[in-house]
Structures are given as C-alpha cells and as structure tokens.
Amino acid sequence: MKECCAFLLLLLFICPLGFYLYTIEYGTKLSPDFYAHSCPQVEDIVIDVLATTIATETRMAASLMRLHYHDCFEGNYDMQGCDGSLLLDSIGGIVSEKNSVFNSQSVRGFEVIDQIKAQLEKECPGTVSCADVLTLAARDSSVLSGGPSWVVPLGRRDSINASLSGSNSNIPASNDSFKAILRKFNRHGLDVTDLVALSGSHTIGFSRCTSFRQRLYNQSGDGRPDITLEESFAANLRKSCPIAGGEENLSVLDMVTAAKFDNNYFINLIKNMGLLYSDQILFSGNDISRGLVITYAQDQEVFFLQFAESMIKMGNISPLMGSNGEIRKNCRKINS
Structure with a gap:
C-alpha cells in the first residue's frame, strides 16, 4: 500500500502527465453501476x-x-x-x-x-x-x-x-454507396459487422418519401428506378411517394412486422424489398455484408447478440467523462 501511494505521489509531482493518464484509465471508465448509489432508480x-x-x-x-x-x-x-x-x-x-x-x-x-x-x-x-x-x-x-x-x-x-x-x-445518407457508408462507420471506430447489425434497427419505424423517392424514379440519373428494387414493392411505394410532392409521406421500413423488433428486415433485403438504398446495398453491394445479411436472416438470436454488442460499441464513441462537460439540468440547454 505504501509503495502504491509513493508511486502515485511520484506521478503527481514528477510526471503530472502520467498521473493524468492513470486517472483517465482507472478513474473515469463507463460502468453499468455508475448510478448504483447516486441514483439507483x-x-x-x-x-x-x-x-x-x-x-x-x-x-x-x-x-x-x-x-x-x-x-x-x-x-x-x-x-x-x-x-x-x-x-x-x-x-x-x-x-x-x-x-x-x-x-x-x-x-x-x-x-x-x-x-x-x-x-x-x-x-x-x-x-x-x-x-x-x-x-x-x-x-x-x-x-x-x-x-x-x-x-x-x-x-x-x-x-x-x-x-x-x-x-x-x-451521418450516413440514405442514398450513399456502400463504400461511403462503411467509411463513415469506420470513422467512428465501427466495422462492417457493426454496420450490418446496427442497420437492423430498421426492422421498426418509418421513413419519409424524400429519403427513398430517388430509388423509385431516377436512381442513377437516367430516369429509371433502382434495378435492385423488387417491382411489386416499388409499385406499392409509388402510391404514397409520387414523383413530385408528398415529401413527408411515411412508409414502414419493414412492411411485414413494422412494430416488432425482429430479423425480418434482413429477410426483406434478400427479397430486394429494403426500403432505403442504404439498406438494400448491404445485400447487393458487398460480399461480406451480404453474408452477414443472410446469417441474420437465418438466425434471429445471432442478430440479437450482435446488435446488442454493436450498440454498446456505438455508445462508447467518444463519451465525455470525469470533469469534462457537465450534467445538464435541462437537456435542451447548457447550465450556464
């Protein structure tokens, strides 16, 4: 114990940077028990x-x-x-x-x-x-x-x-190429597995017409729809997303189980029924991501496990800890 205290004092007075790094490494890690005493509820x-x-x-x-x-x-x-x-x-x-x-x-x-x-x-x-x-x-x-x-x-x-x-x-755009999307994920320390797993959150929710209209009418600037879009699915989408107007009209991201978090999103991609180009490109644009889509479509438990792991990983992107930042009283504005 005395040797440990002496070491820390040495760091403090002789090598303040080393003491700072010691504190960052051992004193300010994220922990599931962080609020165990201060706010257990x-x-x-x-x-x-x-x-x-x-x-x-x-x-x-x-x-x-x-x-x-x-x-x-x-x-x-x-x-x-x-x-x-x-x-x-x-x-x-x-x-x-x-x-x-x-x-x-x-x-x-x-x-x-x-x-x-x-x-x-x-x-x-x-x-x-x-x-x-x-x-x-x-x-x-x-x-x-x-x-x-x-x-x-x-x-x-x-x-x-x-x-x-x-x-x-x-933030990746709904019409980005696979390489562009992966590059943005890599920029955050996330890899192709994280990209595919986290995209699976599109198993619930909606998207606006403005986010997928290009796929329906002019994907490559030649006045033609996206060739990876299943035809009957595209025809149904055009009813709520016309070539002009209706920008805010909503369509479900998963037309089969829109409100249920499951692996049907990946099953849809295999059928070329992903709503967004950034969804469908996971199956059509890269061999590794295609393999992951097939795996998650076949085994929901594997998807769930990876999704949880990738969400934890995403939640660790450059968090403020220790004395950095503040604890806002009102989330919409800083304290002073």
Whole structure:
C-alpha cells in the first residue's frame, strides 16, 4: 500500500502527465453501476416512462433509437460522440444539430427525453446526464419492441456545445454507396459487422418519401428506378411517394412486422424489398455484408447478440467523462 501511494505521489509531482493518464484509465471508465448509489432508480424511471409512451405510439421506439444513433454519429471516434449534443436547442452561441440536413424535419422524440429527464431531476437532481438517458432509452426501446436487451455502461457527461457541421458530414445518407457508408462507420471506430447489425434497427419505424423517392424514379440519373428494387414493392411505394410532392409521406421500413423488433428486415433485403438504398446495398453491394445479411436472416438470436454488442460499441464513441462537460439540468440547454 505504501509503495502504491509513493508511486502515485511520484506521478503527481514528477510526471503530472502520467498521473493524468492513470486517472483517465482507472478513474473515469463507463460502468453499468455508475448510478448504483447516486441514483439507483434511474433505469426504472426510464423504462416506466417509455412503457407508457410506446404503448401509446409504437413508432416512438424507432425514433428514440435513432436519436441515440444520430447523437453518437455527429462526431468522430476521437472527438465529440455520444454526448447529448443533439438535444441542445439553438440559443446563445449554439447552433443546434437539430437543423442539420439529416435531422431537420426528421429526428423526433425530444419531448420524451424531456419527460424522463424531468422525472430524474425530481428524484436525483443534477446526477444523470442527458447522454446516458439517450443510451438507456435506446436500449429500452429495443426491449419494449420485442428486441434484445443489454447491460448499458453509464457515466457519460453532457456536451456544452453542438456541431452542426459534424452532423451534416458524419451521418450516413440514405442514398450513399456502400463504400461511403462503411467509411463513415469506420470513422467512428465501427466495422462492417457493426454496420450490418446496427442497420437492423430498421426492422421498426418509418421513413419519409424524400429519403427513398430517388430509388423509385431516377436512381442513377437516367430516369429509371433502382434495378435492385423488387417491382411489386416499388409499385406499392409509388402510391404514397409520387414523383413530385408528398415529401413527408411515411412508409414502414419493414412492411411485414413494422412494430416488432425482429430479423425480418434482413429477410426483406434478400427479397430486394429494403426500403432505403442504404439498406438494400448491404445485400447487393458487398460480399461480406451480404453474408452477414443472410446469417441474420437465418438466425434471429445471432442478430440479437450482435446488435446488442454493436450498440454498446456505438455508445462508447467518444463519451465525455470525469470533469469534462457537465450534467445538464435541462437537456435542451447548457447550465450556464
């Protein structure tokens, strides 16, 4: 014990950088038990609010999972990731990420996060971060939709700024090529397995006409539909997504089990019935991803296990910890 204390003092006075690195490595790791003493009821509060919300509107589960995904992806693996920055409104010098091309008129569910946070502030004021609320809400949205559960590492802190430029450039677009999508995943420290597994969250939810219209009418700029789109499926989609107008019309991402978290998304891809180009390209654009699609289509348990693992991995994209950032009292604005 004396030798250990002497070593730490040596680091502090002779090598302050070494002491700093020691603290970062051993004192500020994410942990499932982070709130065990400061707010042991945190997970119960989140699941109780979501159970009522999703029972009323099943679509909200997909929306909350998407919030977490977009919050983590606006940064890089070495800077600004899962930090609750997406929740900030434009105020003072902050330009909200809600205004980015991938978020405007698209992301939703902020009021649900507000409701959870308000309840947490009553029970455990100034304790639970908005970034952790997003992470727990994503996990519980999966569970309440029939999907997998996983142990969520906690202890993230909230950003005091936002990155509109990061949101505009780092989130994959629905019409990106396979290489472009994978490159953006790699930028966040995620690989092709994570890409395919996390895309499986599209087994629930909806997408706007504007996100897939190009596939129906002019995929390659030649006035023709996407050749990877099954014809009868395309004909049905054109009814709600005309060549002009109807930008906000919604279509389900999985036309078979739209509200159930299962592996039917991958079965659809094999049938060329993925709604988004970025979905279908997982089967048509790369041999490795095609093999993963087939595996997950054949074995839901394998998909569930990998999805949980990849969600944990995504949730570890550059979290703020220790004394970095803050614990916001209101998820929409910084404390001062």
